[in-house]
Amino acid sequence: MLIDYSLRMPKNIFAGENALEQLDSILAGSIKKVVIFTDKGVLNAGLTEIPKQILAHKGIEYTIISEIPAEPNYHQAQEIVNQFKEEKADFIIAVGGGSVMDVAKLASILATDDYTVKDLLDSPLLAKKQVATLMIPTTAGTGAEATPNSIVAIPEKELKVGIVNPEMIADYVILDGRLIKKLPKPIAAATGVDALCHAIECYTSTKANPFSNTFALEALDLIMNNIIEACTNPEALKAKNNMLLGSFYAGVAITSSGTTAVHALSYPLGGKYHIPHGVSNAILLTPVMRFNEPVIKEQLAVVYDRVVRGGNPQLAADEKSKAILAELERIVEVLEIPTSLKSFNVPEHDLEGLVEAGMQVTRLLVNNRREVTPEDARNIYLEVL
Incomplete structure (x- = not known):
């Protein structure tokens, strides 16, 4: 009997000392505007500074979305997605832990008005990748940088669920130990x-x-x-x-x-x-x-x-x-x-x-x-x- 199994991975992975500098080559294409997804703790710790410097050096416009709560519910995730839509960006950089990366993944497939996060709770495969993504984890970790999953809470059910869609797998991942050096x-x-x-x-x-x-x-x-x-x-x-x-x-x-x-x-x-x-x-x-x-x-x-x-x-x-x-x-x-x-x-x-x-x-x-x-x-x- 033939048993089928499959493997899905991000397309490009850079790991090791000073891996973050690979961002320069990742941004070598025709990218016009970037949205950096992060949270206040990561932002205040200065972990977005190198990406910001590289973006500025390359003359690429960028906006930062940092109001991402820890372990968001689907309403909160939708609010961030709506904020992202207004930016009309063509590239996403997520710098943070699992919640940051999970919301960024949702934004990458919900950049149009076709579907909402709530729609994906029942039919996760509806949406398709609209915007390329780079995941830079600041914890080790949730593994969110590798998965097609996004975890959101459903308050009315007092439960968390995983939205699973292969389209959410990252296009790029950077694993750099410097980003977790000062992690509490x-x-x-x-x-x-x-x-x-x-x-x-x-x-x-x-x-x-x-x-x-x-x-x-x-x-x-x-x-x-x-x-x-x-x-x-x-x-x-x-x-x-x-x-x-x-x-x-x-x-x-x-x-x-x-x-x-x-x-x-x-x-x-x-x-x-x-x-x-x-x-x-x-x-x-x-x-x-x-x-x-x-x-x-x-x-x-x-x-x-x-x-x-x-x-x-x-x-x-x-x-x-x-x-x-x-x-x-x-x-x-x-x-x-x-x-x-x-x-x-x-x-x-x-x-x-x-x-x-x-x-x-x-x-x-x-x-x-x-x-x-x-x-x-x-x-x-x-x-x-």
Whole structure:
């Protein structure tokens, strides 16, 4: 039986020390006007200065849109798209984290008045690419620079959803460790564990395949062996570049495979309680992986052989699996990310609402190798309440 699988990636990727200078060659064409998507924190940190200088040097007109909220709802995303339309730009540069890049991706396919963000919630494939995009992540990361996904909240459902459209894949990506050098530890840790979740979930997904496994395994190696140093040592530029690359690879894996129950059950936590996406994933990572362990031991054993330096290849798959689960737990603990919902004042009487919302994320739950029933979801949430 022939099994089909596919891989989608940005067309041009530049990575490593001083990669940002490649912007000069990217802008060598007939670009007349650029809109830079960013947020106030990135702007105030000076991370848009090099792009602005290169644009000014080349005489290219540009406008900055910096009022992008963290984890926007679809109304807020539409407001930014409307603002972008008025600029009539022919190129987009997104400098920021996942929310910035996700809104920029939506703008790239909604530059006309044909469709709205709300339209894409029900029919994500309606819109086509109108404006070329360059993604420059300032976290490592959401992997948004690599994916065709845009995550928006639906306030009336107290849920986040992913709009998935291959037209949103970036035309260019720049990965430069200098841009995450001064990232505060809590943000670096949360986004780093988000990338870790992408990699481990894609590798253990029902949709895992040779394409996605190649990128997911390399991502796991880069992330698990660099995340602590990258988050705790501001001068560890090599570790930070490795994290950016690992985050990108994990994003590529998403395009060919898909995340699983960690992400599915985390969406209600962000949608209703506005818990940062990476933190909610970190809270659920170990409980979901322990739940999945009976059916993913062989995959986790392969991860052990790939990522554990000085490991014992003679260990049984069961022992290797448990070692990886312990390492995931250790990473979250060392990075001081919350492992409980108590600090976010999530009341236990909201449990049934969480279960109901989490079970609606069938797009991701179908990827989980072990079926998640409402009772299973209830027990997982109870574990972290």
